[in-house]
Amino acid sequence: MAYKVPRPNLTFAEKIYLPSVLAGLKITLGHLWRMLRGKTHVCMQYPEEKWDSHLPDHYRGAPTLVSDEFGRTRCVACQLCEFICPPRAIRITPGEIPTDDTFAKVEKYPEQFQIDMIRCIYCGLCEEVCPEQAIFLKKEYAIARTSRAEMMHNKAKLIEMGGLQPGVVNKWNEKK
Amino acid sequence: MSPILFWIFSALMLGFGAATILNRNPVASALSLVVSFLGLAALFFGLDANFIGVIQILVYAGAVMVLFIFIIMLLDLKAEQRRQINIPALLGGVAIVVAFTAQLVTVIRSYKAGNEPFAAITPNLPDAHNIGMTLFANYNLPFQVIGVLILVASIGVVVLSQRELK
Amino acid sequence: MNAILQFLSDPLPFLVWTTLAKSAGLLGVVLVMVSYTVYAERRVSSLMQDRLGPNRTGFPTSLLGFGIKDWSPFLGGLGQPIADALKLLLKEDFTPAYVNKFYYWIAPGLGIGAAIISLAVIPFGSSIAGVDMVIANVDIGPLFVFAISSLGVYGIVLAGWSSNSKYPFLGAVRSTNQLISYELALGLSIVPLILIIGKLNLVEIVSYQVQNGWMLLPGITAKAPHLPTLEQFLTWIPVFIAFLVFTISMFAETNRLPFDLPEAETELVSGYHTEYSSLKFALFFLGEYTAMITGSALIVTLFLGGWHFPGIPDGSAAGWLGVMWGLVNIGVFLAKVVAFLIFFIFIRWTLPRFRYDQLMKLGWIWFFEIALVNIFITALIVTYVH
Numbered sequence: 001m002a003y004k005v006p007r008p009n010l011t012f013a014e015k016i017y018l019p020s021v022l023a024g025l026k027i028t029l030g031h032l033w034r035m036l037r038g039k040t041h042v043c044m045q046y047p048e049e050k051w052d053s054h055l056p057d058h059y060r061g062a063p064t065l066v067s068d069e070f071g072r073t074r075c076v077a078c079q080l081c082e083f084i085c086p087p088r089a090i091r092i093t094p095g096e097i098p099t100d101d102t103f104a105k106v107e108k109y110p111e112q113f114q115i116d117m118i119r120c121i122y123c124g125l126c127e128e129v130c131p132e133q134a135i136f137l138k139k140e141y142a143i144a145r146t147s148r149a150e151m152m153h154n155k156a157k158l159i160e161m162g163g164l165q166p167g168v169v170n171k172w173n174e175k176k
Numbered sequence: 177m178s179p180i181l182f183w184i185f186s187a188l189m190l191g192f193g194a195a196t197i198l199n200r201n202p203v204a205s206a207l208s209l210v211v212s213f214l215g216l217a218a219l220f221f222g223l224d225a226n227f228i229g230v231i232q233i234l235v236y237a238g239a240v241m242v243l244f245i246f247i248i249m250l251l252d253l254k255a256e257q258r259r260q261i262n263i264p265a266l267l268g269g270v271a272i273v274v275a276f277t278a279q280l281v282t283v284i285r286s287y288k289a290g291n292e293p294f295a296a297i298t299p300n301l302p303d304a305h306n307i308g309m310t311l312f313a314n315y316n317l318p319f320q321v322i323g324v325l326i327l328v329a330s331i332g333v334v335v336l337s338q339r340e341l342k
Numbered sequence: 343m344n345a346i347l348q349f350l351s352d353p354l355p356f357l358v359w360t361t362l363a364k365s366a367g368l369l370g371v372v373l374v375m376v377s378y379t380v381y382a383e384r385r386v387s388s389l390m391q392d393r394l395g396p397n398r399t400g401f402p403t404s405l406l407g408f409g410i411k412d413w414s415p416f417l418g419g420l421g422q423p424i425a426d427a428l429k430l431l432l433k434e435d436f437t438p439a440y441v442n443k444f445y446y447w448i449a450p451g452l453g454i455g456a457a458i459i460s461l462a463v464i465p466f467g468s469s470i471a472g473v474d475m476v477i478a479n480v481d482i483g484p485l486f487v488f489a490i491s492s493l494g495v496y497g498i499v500l501a502g503w504s505s506n507s508k509y510p511f512l513g514a515v516r517s518t519n520q521l522i523s524y525e526l527a528l529g530l531s532i533v534p535l536i537l538i539i540g541k542l543n544l545v546e547i548v549s550y551q552v553q554n555g556w557m558l559l560p561g562i563t564a565k566a567p568h569l570p571t572l573e574q575f576l577t578w579i580p581v582f583i584a585f586l587v588f589t590i591s592m593f594a595e596t597n598r599l600p601f602d603l604p605e606a607e608t609e610l611v612s613g614y615h616t617e618y619s620s621l622k623f624a625l626f627f628l629g630e631y632t633a634m635i636t637g638s639a640l641i642v643t644l645f646l647g648g649w650h651f652p653g654i655p656d657g658s659a660a661g662w663l664g665v666m667w668g669l670v671n672i673g674v675f676l677a678k679v680v681a682f683l684i685f686f687i688f689i690r691w692t693l694p695r696f697r698y699d700q701l702m703k704l705g706w707i708w709f710f711e712i713a714l715v716n717i718f719i720t721a722l723i724v725t726y727v728h
Contacts, residue, residue, distance in 0.1 A: 018586075024692040028390045035389040042394055203445075203503065210496070230485045234529075238492025239522060242499065246518050249503050249511075304482060304542050 052139070060124045060137040063115055064162035065155065068170060072103060073159055074134035077110040081126035081135055089119035090126065106172055113155040117143050133168040181222060189215030202248045206241060213237040227304040360473050368461060368477065371676070376631040377423035379683050385419065386684065387691045396422040427624070435620035438505070445504035450622045453497025454629035457636060460490040464639045465545045466675050467649050468656035470668035475649070475657075476545055483544030484532055487640055488525065491595065491633065495521045498604065498614050501626070505617040513613030516698065517597065517604035523702060524594040527709035531587040534580040534720035535644055548648035552656070556647035557581045573727045580720040585645050587709050587716070592637040594705065597630065598686055600693040601701055638682035642675065649675040 013019045034040045044051065055061075067073050077094035095111030097104055126135045138161060145151050153161070192215065195208035213236045220229030311319050349355055381396070388395030396419040437446065463483045467475030480486060495518055502514020535557060536542060539550045551557060558581060560574040594601040605613030615626045642648060649671040650656075657668025696704070 021689075021693060025688060028688065028692045031392055032386070032390045035392060040392050042392060045394075207496075207500075226480055226482045227485070230482045230489045233489040234485060234492060238489055238495070239525070242492070242495055242518060242522060245496075245499055245503075246515070249499070250515070 055139045059139050060122045061139045061141045064138045065158040066136050066162035066165035074132050075110050077108040080129045084125045084129045087119040089116045115153045117151045185215045185218040206245045210237050210241045364477050379631050381423050383687050386687045390691050399425045430624040433620040440506050442504035445500045449497050449501035450625035454625045456494030457629045457632035460487045460636050467672035470657050481543045502614040509610045510614045510616045513604045513610045523705040524591045528591040530713035531584045533717045534584045537720045551647045552650045558645040576723050580716050583716045596633045599690040600696050638679045642678040
């Protein structure tokens with residue numbers, strides 16, 4: 001059934017439209033005036049002012065490889081992050097840990113670990129899927145370089161950015 | 177007006193007038209006509225008839241031809257570009273043009289007053305004022321009659337187009 | 343040297359070189375004004391929306407050792423127009439393969455040419471050293487502006503048609519309709535003024551206003567400002583109506599919001615210049631803002647006393663004093679135009695766009711009729727007053 005939208009009954013002032021123009025101007029010019037007097041809190045002036053100290057702990061910045069308090073890079077090169085990465089930004093070349101090492105039973109370690117930051121979409125799936133709590137998205141977000149090569153984060157760079165991650169489970173330690 | 181400018185604008189006007197007829201693309205024809213009008217307006221300006229010159233631009237080039245082009249663009253005429261040249265019609269047209277030109281030339285040459293120098297015109301500016309005085313003081317009745325005639329014509333157009341819609 | 347000076351002060355060469363100098367000066371001023379109008383548009387709009395707008399591309403004052411920060415919330419960004427112009431120049435000038443090349447190339451030139459030529463009859467100052475500050479002092483001032491700006495529609499129409507694309511074509515069709523409709527109201531709305539003043543020459547219209555008070559503010563004359571007399575008040579009524587109709591029609595003629603349907607972004611991508619890029623787009627952009635300046639200059643000339651401001655004499659005094667006052671007059675005129683441009687910008691960022699049928703209804707049913715009736719009212723009042 002057709003529904004007829006009722007037309008509003010406009011007064012004369014509404015019909016000639018000019019009062020509404022003035023009312024609109026009053027609003028916009030009010031904003032302009034408050035702005036000119038510096039009464040309005042405006043957006044942040046980015047490179048000079050930053051929000052870094054307010055970033056939450058779960059902020060998803062650049063993915064990094066973290067180390068635990070024993071100085072061990074926690075990644076075991078299981079390649080789950082490589083498989084789940086939606087833009088396929090991660091490339092891992094696994095290597096074998098020699099038998100005389102303290103952590104020989106871990107068996108694998110990443111010989112190379114590359115994240116292409118041009119591809120990375122900061123989704124955090126790698127952090128979520130990692131069974132070893134080895135990859136974390138840290139708070140670094142201003143990743144812009146002048147060449148593609150610099151945008152390719154290699155293992156050394158990732159470990160350096162990751163640093164020490166406290167409060168992780170050390171499941172490879174010897175049982176006491 | 178400098179004779180050089182007169183010849184330049186006359187050539188512009190006639191050249192683009194010819195282009196109006198010779199162009200196959202309707203939009204190009206219409207635009208040539210616009211340039212032709214502009215040349216005509218420039219000739220008026222050269223004769224210190226600023227008002228007529230500007231009305232020429234305002235009414236013909238600025239309003240009438242814009243509407244023409246508007247319609248041409250909406251219709252998207254392609255038939256004109258596909259048409260073949262009709263030799264007998266072409267010859268007939270040329271013959272008529274030649275005959276008409278010959279007659280015009282003979283009439284003008286036999287018109288003795290054409291050779292006599294024109295009495296100097298004292299510039300009586302502004303010309304908008306002159307035109308207004310002439311129209312509304314000397315020829316008021318014919319002016320009103322023409323106005324009514326045009327009104328009747330436009331009402332007639334509205335009535336006719338309404339009837340066609342039904 | 344003396345021979346050259348002698349030659350330059352002969353009537354004809356004098357006319358030629360002063361006209362050339364005036365044209366070049368006006369063109370330079372207008373082009374700079376256009377680029378800074380674009381900047382003002384962006385800054386004012388952002389300030390009205392609680393943002394800052396372009397505040398980075400400053401002139402490198404710190405390099406010159408002034409010790410001022412290159413950017414600041416309110417003064418930075420003055421270099422933005424230069425950067426924008428360079429950007430537009432350096433962009434790829436792309437011509438789509440399916441366009442009608444000839445018309446596609448001449449359309450931008452037609453648009454900006456019309457806008458600039460119509461500035462020729464605007465008196466932008468009183469006189470400097472005996473030279474009238476108007477490029478062409480003709481007896482048909484406002485008609486000339488209307489005639490030339492009505493040719494500007496060819497630029498838009500040809501751009502839309504030759505682009506051979508749907509949105510530009512729709513934009514061009516809308517634009518043609520809109521310009522033709524509002525030209526009527528625009529032309530008719532100034533007839534009352536001409537009835538009252540009795541002159542079609544813009545220079546004489548301004549000098550009438552200097553003697554008898556500005557058309558819109560009849561109390562302001564060359565003599566002491568006073569309250570308008572009864573006669574002045576009576577003639578002020580139709581002038582005010584004419585001012586409203588003329589100004590609003592000017593918004594429509596220059597494709598400004600709330601009447602920017604030819605390039606309504608949300609409906610037509612960007613209207614008739616969708617297929618244009620780089621310098622050709624820049625020409626359309628320039629043309630649009632130049633038309634805005636021409637419109638404001640015409641409003642200022644017709645209704646707001648042109649270069650006149652109470653207390654400031656014209657440039658007829660002898661020697662350097664006259665030159666100085668002449669320059670001040672030009673400054674007053676430009677200040678008035680800038681005020682009007684800012685008003686244009688305020689309106690643009692305040693009002694929503696009209697619907698197309700509302701636009702046509704406003705033009706044909708309201709403004710056309712109001713302007714016609716206004717002429718009759720004026721005729722009655724003028725007969726009564728004289």
